[in-house]
Amino acid sequence: MNRHTPPPAPESTRTTVIGLMSGTSCDAVDAAAARITREGTELRLTPLGMVSEPYDEELRHALAAALPPGRTTLADVCRLDTRIGQSFARLAVRADRELCAGGAELVASHGQTVFHWADGGRVHGTLQLGEPAWIAEATGLPVISGFRNRDVAAGGQGAPLVGLIDRMLLRGHPGVPAALNVGGIANATVLTPDGTPAAFDSGPGNALLDAAARHLTAGRLDHDTDGRLAARGTVHRPLLDRLLADPYYVLPAPKTTGRELFHSGYLRTALDAVGPLPAPDVLATLTRLTARTVADALRPYGVTEVLASGGGTRNPALMAALRQELGAAVRLRTSDALGLPSAAKEAYAFAVLGYLTLHGLPGTLPECTGAAGPRVLGSLTPGRTPLRLPAPPERAPRTLTVTPPSAGAR
CATH class of the missing domain: 3.30.420.40 (ATPase, nucleotide binding domain)
Structure with missing residues (x-):
């Protein structure tokens, strides 16, 4: 093997991921924890549970007032970005403690969509708030966020991303x-x-x-x-x-x-x-x-x-x-x-998308979004320790199987 060629990725890997999601109802944040194992071209997702917290009343009202057809200012956007990020961070800490016994390795945060710029059948831009630095600082874990933007930049709709x-x-x-x-x-x-x-x-x-x-x-x-x-x-x-x-x-x-x-x-x-x-x-x-x-x-x-x-x-x-x-x-x-609770399915899906990004694997299908091709999604905010990305596997996973957690396996 050439000394400049990275070693191949192992055929079996396991990562514990927290997926964070707040949907277009804009009322709460969901966190779903999963142990994701790759065996060749199969991914196995073991759900570890879900926790959810509503936005506090003041934040919920401020967010509702800023969304269409409301008007907003850059000052409002800055405040919302910070406060939503802090809300996501608090829930990520709780999910790591209660669902992962402190063993989470990665956070995948969808953020809160506040505007999706669609016009004439095309999407020109998208904006999700919830600054990931707050999550990384609170948890010490690397955070992958901003999943939609790369697909939009490649000519895709940026949604749905699942x-x-x-x-x-x-x-x-x-x-x-x-x-x-x-x-x-x-x-x-x-x-x-x-x-x-x-x-x-x-x-x-x-x-x-x-x-x-x-x-x-x-x-x-x-x-x-x-x-x-x-x-x-x-x-x-x-x-x-x-x-x-x-x-x-x-x-x-x-x-x-x-x-x-x-x-x-x-x-x-x-x-x-x-x-x-x-x-x-x-x-x-x-x-x-x-x-x-x-x-x-x-x-x-x-x-x-x-x-x-x-x-x-x-x-x-x-x-x-x-x-x-x-x-x-x-x-x-x-x-x-x-095997995926209907209330948490989207949060689990973003946990998987975070896993794919961590391992250098595309998270989109051009047939589903209209993008020019598959793309690795998101931006990565490092945690407290030096960031070491695993080598991408030679074969992308083809199937996703949901397996129940074994007693005491967390």
């Missing part, structure tokens, strides 16, 4: 499986029969539902708990038809959207056009909108199974509407069936 992880999870499933995440925005990955993946944001998940709950209750509620209001209402056809006419839904995949489009002002404009409606009817209509747009986006692929995750899975009215819209021929389950 396409590669979903393909690895779904590989080998019969029929045409799809992974669906219903957060503030709903996104899906479909694995077609020839193994080619497709990924896209289908449209609003909980974003308009949460905005309606706040608007119609004058801030008394910030979401429709368990879909109770929607369950009492009736779908208002003119409102639904108006919402379904949005041009976003007919754009081809890959595509992405966010609260830049589906925000409270968007909802108020639609409500003003149809006149006053009872709150339950508005929530029932928006619940049907989410279910219909998800099903419409999946239908052309002939999907036979949907594995759902995200906050929307805790809404019985939404899950019932989704089951109805998908039809009896499509099996709807949650990601718990794969």
Whole structure:
């Protein structure tokens, strides 16, 4: 071997990673800890648990005021970047202590998306807040963050970024499986029969539902708990038809959207056009909108199974509407069936993306984001000790298997 050639990576590695995530609902931070083992081309993810903490009330209100259609200043952005980073840091310390017994080796932080600059079917930029230096300082661990930017720079949509992880999870499933995440925005990955993946944001998940709950209750509620209001209402056809006419839904995949489009002002404009409606009817209509747009986006692929995750899975009215819209021929389950808790699936996915970046492996599929090619994602903030990156393996992993933790194995 040439003395300048690095030694090959071992065929078996194990890394304990904390994945940090705050989605487009912008209400809390989730931390999921995982032991990730590579055996040749197989990754094995052992979930070690999840902890979650809501943003404090002052931070939540400041963040909500800065998001579209609100106005903000650079001073506000600086304060939010710091305070969100500190919130992520506190939860990472807790996750390392409670879930990893102090043995975490890496933190992968998605940060808080505050703006996704999409125009004319292209994404020109993206901004996630939550300065990683706070996490590195508090934990002493290296932190990988800023996952979306490299994909956008390569011409991709920058979202959804879980396409590669979903393909690895779904590989080998019969029929045409799809992974669906219903957060503030709903996104899906479909694995077609020839193994080619497709990924896209289908449209609003909980974003308009949460905005309606706040608007119609004058801030008394910030979401429709368990879909109770929607369950009492009736779908208002003119409102639904108006919402379904949005041009976003007919754009081809890959595509992405966010609260830049589906925000409270968007909802108020639609409500003003149809006149006053009872709150339950508005929530029932928006619940049907989410279910219909998800099903419409999946239908052309002939999907036979949907594995759902995200906050929307805790809404019985939404899950019932989704089951109805998908039809009896499509099996709807949650990601718990794969061993990944539906509330933590996205955080676990970013833990895997962090692992891939640490080992010099791409975290994207151009078929899913539209980028010019696969890219290694993120920026790395060193921890307290000198940073030594492992050598990339000769073969990239192809499958991801979820294995239960053994007693006392942490």
